[in-house]
Amino acid sequence: MKTIADLKVGEKATIINLTAEKRLYERLTDFGLTDGCEVEVIRAAPLGDPILIKVRGCQIALRKADSALIEVR
Amino acid sequence: MEYTFALVGNPNSGKSTVFNELTGSRQYVGNWPGVTVEKKEGMIKNTKITIIDLPGTYSLRPSSPEQKIARDYIKSGEPNAVINVVDATNLERNLFLTTQLLDLDIPVVVALNMMDVVEKNGEEIDVAKLEKRLGIPFIPISASKGDNLDNLIEAAIKAVAVGNMPTCCSNCKKPCHTSAHRYNLANEATRDAYKKKNTGKPTISDKIDKILLNKYLAIPIFLIIMFSVFAITFGEWSLFLSDMVRNFFDGFIKNAFQIVLTYLNSPSWLMSLVSDGIIAGIGGILAFLPQIVILFFLLAILEDSGYMVRAAFILDRAMRPFGLGGKAFIPMVIGFGCSVPAIMATRTLDSQRERKLTILIAPFMSCSARLPIYVLFAGTFFASYQQIIIFGMYILGMVVAIVSGWILSRTVVRGERTEFLLEIPPYRMPTVKNTLLHVWDRVWDFVERAGTIILIASVVVWFCQAFTFTLSTATQDNSIISSIGRLIAPIFAPLGFGDWRASVAVLTGIAGKEIVVATLSIIGGSLADIFNTASAMSFMVFTLLYIPCVATIAAVKSELKSTGWAVFASAYQLVVAWIFAFIIYNLMKVVGL
Numbered sequence: 001m002k003t004i005a006d007l008k009v010g011e012k013a014t015i016i017n018l019t020a021e022k023r024l025y026e027r028l029t030d031f032g033l034t035d036g037c038e039v040e041v042i043r044a045a046p047l048g049d050p051i052l053i054k055v056r057g058c059q060i061a062l063r064k065a066d067s068a069l070i071e072v073r
Numbered sequence: 074m075e076y077t078f079a080l081v082g083n084p085n086s087g088k089s090t091v092f093n094e095l096t097g098s099r100q101y102v103g104n105w106p107g108v109t110v111e112k113k114e115g116m117i118k119n120t121k122i123t124i125i126d127l128p129g130t131y132s133l134r135p136s137s138p139e140q141k142i143a144r145d146y147i148k149s150g151e152p153n154a155v156i157n158v159v160d161a162t163n164l165e166r167n168l169f170l171t172t173q174l175l176d177l178d179i180p181v182v183v184a185l186n187m188m189d190v191v192e193k194n195g196e197e198i199d200v201a202k203l204e205k206r207l208g209i210p211f212i213p214i215s216a217s218k219g220d221n222l223d224n225l226i227e228a229a230i231k232a233v234a235v236g237n238m239p240t241c242c243s244n245c246k247k248p249c250h251t252s253a254h255r256y257n258l259a260n261e262a263t264r265d266a267y268k269k270k271n272t273g274k275p276t277i278s279d280k281i282d283k284i285l286l287n288k289y290l291a292i293p294i295f296l297i298i299m300f301s302v303f304a305i306t307f308g309e310w311s312l313f314l315s316d317m318v319r320n321f322f323d324g325f326i327k328n329a330f331q332i333v334l335t336y337l338n339s340p341s342w343l344m345s346l347v348s349d350g351i352i353a354g355i356g357g358i359l360a361f362l363p364q365i366v367i368l369f370f371l372l373a374i375l376e377d378s379g380y381m382v383r384a385a386f387i388l389d390r391a392m393r394p395f396g397l398g399g400k401a402f403i404p405m406v407i408g409f410g411c412s413v414p415a416i417m418a419t420r421t422l423d424s425q426r427e428r429k430l431t432i433l434i435a436p437f438m439s440c441s442a443r444l445p446i447y448v449l450f451a452g453t454f455f456a457s458y459q460q461i462i463i464f465g466m467y468i469l470g471m472v473v474a475i476v477s478g479w480i481l482s483r484t485v486v487r488g489e490r491t492e493f494l495l496e497i498p499p500y501r502m503p504t505v506k507n508t509l510l511h512v513w514d515r516v517w518d519f520v521e522r523a524g525t526i527i528l529i530a531s532v533v534v535w536f537c538q539a540f541t542f543t544l545s546t547a548t549q550d551n552s553i554i555s556s557i558g559r560l561i562a563p564i565f566a567p568l569g570f571g572d573w574r575a576s577v578a579v580l581t582g583i584a585g586k587e588i589v590v591a592t593l594s595i596i597g598g599s600l601a602d603i604f605n606t607a608s609a610m611s612f613m614v615f616t617l618l619y620i621p622c623v624a625t626i627a628a629v630k631s632e633l634k635s636t637g638w639a640v641f642a643s644a645y646q647l648v649v650a651w652i653f654a655f656i657i658y659n660l661m662k663v664v665g666l
Binding site for chain 2: 024026027028029030031032034035036037043044045046047048049050052056057058059060061062063065066
């Protein structure tokens with residue numbers, strides 16, 4: 001399954017599923033990372049991780065490990 | 074009528090600015106999510122309206138401590154209505170929280186903030202459409218300019234009178250307790266009402282990030298910025314300003330008091346108390362005001378502009394091996410100013426484990442109260458290397474903090490790794506008003522400490538060196554302070570400063586680290602009699618790392634709700650300080666310094 005972690009910088013995709021456990025699931029959805037929402041990878045940090053994504057008009061930083069829990073299409 | 078309104082909103086939505094404008098108070102406002110870490114209360118002038126500023130939150134789930142404070146308070150029945158501050162430039166994300174507020178059975182009025190920015194961008198928001206869709210009043214405001222706040226309060230009063238409490242679902246049929254559904258609602262409302270100019274062009278903020286967050290440039294720029302902060306704070310001219318203040322106290326103020334006291338025929342003990350106790354003690358501390366003003370000014374700019382939060386993003390990967398995340402960087406930098414706000418700032422961290430760890434290591438960051446010690450000692454013993462030595466102390470503090478993170482995260486503060494989720498807001502030009510407020514707050518804190526705890530400590534130290542236990546006039550050898558000093562001196566003998574005067578300074582320094590210098594200047598005598606180069610260096614290292622001041626210990630205790638951890642933090646730091654000072658002292662001796 002393709003996840004946000006697989007996206008290249010500049011690539012856009014639509015979220016289809018979150019596989020995070022309950023607490024993280026809640027935090028991610030609070031930030032607007034819900035099914036059907038479009039995300040774009042803006043850049044990676046200088047050391048390759050975390051990454052900066054654009055979601056619902058704002059920029060959110062998250063780690064690759066966590067972004068791998070967000071499946072996209 | 075008496076009213077209580079709770080301000081609720083996303084972090085960085087301008088809530089604190091609304092609070093300041095309404096209540097006329099001077100709450101500091103930053104540009105990183107989570108500046109308000111506890112609820113603040115204020116009254117609107119000439120009214121009986123109380124405003125409660127709650128911590129910024131993205132959501133009202135009881136799953137995080139911050140969110141729980143906000144939620145519990147809203148549901149407590151104390152506030153009559155909620156004023157939901159919404160960042161209009163970030164409407165969709167902000168409206169998510171609004172949909173949650175609608176479910177809490179309390180009247181809600183939305184303060185649509187930053188409308189001036191929306192208009193400046195040539196965009197439009199149809200307020201009537203938002204009101205219709207969500208069923209609550211939306212009042213466009215600009216908190217930073219103070220626009221339309223009267224209408225906001227009027228609307229809130231009206232909402233209480235009407236008692237209109239629509240639920241999230243009054244306008245929709247589907248079950249709406251999932252985030253996805255709430256976000257859909259927020260998304261529809263935004264698309265409906267917000268006429269965005271979709272130019273697709275990168276914003277100024279994006280352009281700045283292209284450089285400051287560039288893959289190759291980000292880290293060098295970060296290092297240059299941090300180094301510049303030090304270079305400016307401890308540059309020649311700021312040390313020169315310090316000397317001026319010191320001379321002012323030693324010369325003008327001291328003479329003025331002596332003339333007045335002589336004129337009043339004051340007894341000699343009072344003359345001694347004033348000039349050897351109070352002026353020596355406080356003057357020795359206030360001399361560092363220039364550095365503190367400059368340091369806080371620069372830190373304020375880094376925070377307000379939005380750079381600090383980006384530094385957390387840049388550093389996250391590098392900090393992970395030490396059991397920390399990038400967000401821990403922010404409290405640690407604040408620790409250069411003062412450990413107490415640094416410990417408070419850990420409330421924005423993602424997990425309890427990471428908070429605990431950061432609280433335990435933040436006091437190693439060299440706070441401004443420790444600066445007088447380095448300047449005094451480096452100036453006396455290493456005059457030509459003064460700046461390098463001072464810089465080295467800051468680096469050593471950082472290194473010890475980070476290494477402690479590594480050790481503690483593998484021993485006493487073990488736990489699962491947590492996520493890193495951080496909103497990166499656009500850069501913002503720091504306003505003069507806000508920057509000065511920030512600096513003023515901290516500087517006032519410093520001056521207040523000089524006037525209270527340091528004043529009291531100075532008087533106590535003066536008393537203890539002037540008298541014996543039987544309250545007769547003391548010589549250096551039988552004063553109260555020398556007896557105490559001699560009692561504990563053996564602990565420090567292996568570190569090279571077994572002299573009772575040094576021991577006493579270490580002891581009184583626990584009340585506040587500035588008091589180390591105050592004590593030494595009150596006891597008098599030349600530093601060269603007490604220390605040699607090796608023991609001076611070891612003393613600096615020891616005072617950098619040893620037990621945090623009482624205010625910090627109290628903060629550790631209250632933040633971790635545990636006396637045990639406060640005791641652990643103090644004991645750990647004491648042991649670390651002793652070991653490092655021991656090593657440094659012996660190394661210096663070996664190389665013949």
